[in-house]
Amino acid sequence: MFQCGTLCSVTYRLSDDPGEKIALFLPLLLSCYFCGKHFYTMEQHANLTENVTQAVPFFMVANLQRSLDFYAGGLGFSLINQWIPRDHIEWCWLQLGGAALMLQEIRKNNSVKKYEDRIQGLGVSICFQCRDSLLLYHQFKEKKLNPAEPFVGNGLWVVIITDPDGYRLEFSSPTTVAEETRYSDYKASS
Numbered sequence: 001m002f003q004c005g006t007l008c009s010v011t012y013r014l015s016d017d018p019g020e021k022i023a024l025f026l027p028l029l030l031s032c033y034f035c036g037k038h039f040y041t042m043e044q045h046a047n048l049t050e051n052v053t054q055a056v057p058f059f060m061v062a063n064l065q066r067s068l069d070f071y072a073g074g075l076g077f078s079l080i081n082q083w084i085p086r087d088h089i090e091w092c093w094l095q096l097g098g099a100a101l102m103l104q105e106i107r108k109n110n111s112v113k114k115y116e117d118r119i120q121g122l123g124v125s126i127c128f129q130c131r132d133s134l135l136l137y138h139q140f141k142e143k144k145l146n147p148a149e150p151f152v153g154n155g156l157w158v159v160i161i162t163d164p165d166g167y168r169l170e171f172s173s174p175t176t177v178a179e180e181t182r183y184s185d186y187k188a189s190s
Helices: 018-025 042-051 064-075 110-117 133-142 183-189
Strands: 002-004 039-041 058-061 078-083 091-096 099-105 125-129 151-153 156-162 168-174
Touching: 058 064, 064 078, 064 091, 064 099, 133 156, 133 168
Parallel strands: 058 099, 125 168
Antiparallel strands: 002 039, 078 091, 091 099, 151 156, 156 168
16 A cells, blocks of 8 residues: 555555556655655555654744853753854753753854844744643743733633743643633632
């Protein structure tokens, strides 16, 4: 059996005719009748889908030390890996529980001007799913990180904080509290 490697996901089954079995040795030459794209044996398809294990956001930052102070010192991320090609860290892998981020400092050359001219973090939000985002809210406030007031959205308490480069970070945890409830209103009614 073969499956199309694209979104059309058509499955093809070869007959028991020995003449068709040669196709098993030439999967790279075969293509889907419906979309024309390459397709894989079912075994190859299973190996491809099991191969991807995690998506990790990769932020380009203006000052990596400032970002490390925010993420590790403020939010509590751990430094897992780093790259120091010169006299300071230029790339790092950070982890907090099961979530990870990569940060890389933009090198001081012609691309820096393009970076500084853009609206930093525009359109980028990373949503961290948590057991208790309100606990994090209080920890962030204690560290004077200036998180926004939590609110309920989509059945989740949402705590929003913006990093030094303008990336929006959302820490969310499930709740049964009514939609659009602000934390201050919730505390006042409790």
